[in-house]
Amino acid sequence: MTSFVxxxxxxxxxxxxxxxxxxxxxxxxxxxxxxxITSVAVLVFALxxxxxxxxxxxxxxxxxxxxxxxxxLVFVRALERWL
Amino acid sequence: xxxxxxxxxxxxxxVLTVAASAIGVAVMPxxxxxxxxxxxxxxxxxxxxxxxxxxxxxxxxxxxxxVLALVFMMAAAPFLSHATIRAIRVREAGDWRGRPPGEDxxxxxxxxxxxxxxSDDAPARRSR
Numbered sequence: 001m002t003s004f005v006x007x008x009x010x011x012x013x014x015x016x017x018x019x020x021x022x023x024x025x026x027x028x029x030x031x032x033x034x035x036x037i038t039s040v041a042v043l044v045f046a047l048x049x050x051x052x053x054x055x056x057x058x059x060x061x062x063x064x065x066x067x068x069x070x071x072x073l074v075f076v077r078a079l080e081r082w083l
Numbered sequence: 084x085x086x087x088x089x090x091x092x093x094x095x096x097x098v099l100t101v102a103a104s105a106i107g108v109a110v111m112p113x114x115x116x117x118x119x120x121x122x123x124x125x126x127x128x129x130x131x132x133x134x135x136x137x138x139x140x141x142x143x144x145x146x147x148x149x150v151l152a153l154v155f156m157m158a159a160a161p162f163l164s165h166a167t168i169r170a171i172r173v174r175e176a177g178d179w180r181g182r183p184p185g186e187d188x189x190x191x192x193x194x195x196x197x198x199x200x201x202s203d204d205a206p207a208r209r210s211r
Contacts, residue, residue, distance in 0.1 A: 003087075007095075009097045016105075017105045017106055031167060035121050036104065039121065039125040043101070047132060050140070055144060055167075069155065
């Protein structure tokens with residue numbers, strides 16, 4: 001197990017407090033928890049791709065990082081208008 | 084050997100940054116304060132991870148794609164933070180500017196105070 005995989009697992013563990021905030025907080029807290037978790041998920045995917053030596057998997061964090069912006073704006077707009 | 088040590092240090096710093104941010108998101112009292120702690124995880128930690136990949140792999144395709152993801156995240160983070168704060172403000176105050184000048188004077192319109200219920204004929208203050 002390389003240091004990249006260990007770092008990925010540690011980051012996944014660090015998502016637990018944000019997950020609790022997402023599940024138990026207000027709607028605004030949930031949106032913030034979502035943004036935090038997606039930001040860390042991009043890092044975890046990049047770390048796992050490097051840790052398991054799969055160069056093709058490096059495209060996935062790029063795609064998730066790109067979608068992070070659009071999905072975040074969708075949730076923020078829904079928070080502002082409809083929720 | 085030196086590359087491995089530098090990589091481990093960079094990854095440890097990235098994990099510490101994410102862990103501290105996660106604790107900050109969990110323990111802060113309100114949404115405005117929580118949002119401050121998203122930024123280190125979205126800006127600082129990706130830089131450290133990209134540096135770790137760079138030290139391990141050198142300048143190759145993997146490093147380039149990691150840096151590309153980093154650029155997307157760093158570009159999106161300030162816009163998302165601003166939009167989120169604006170949305171929370173609109174939800175709480177009805178308008179992102181808060182109370183317009185003069186409405187906080189005595190004799191203002193119903194609904195200006197936090198406990199007031201706006202009447203049906205009150206002008207729409209929600210910014211679209």
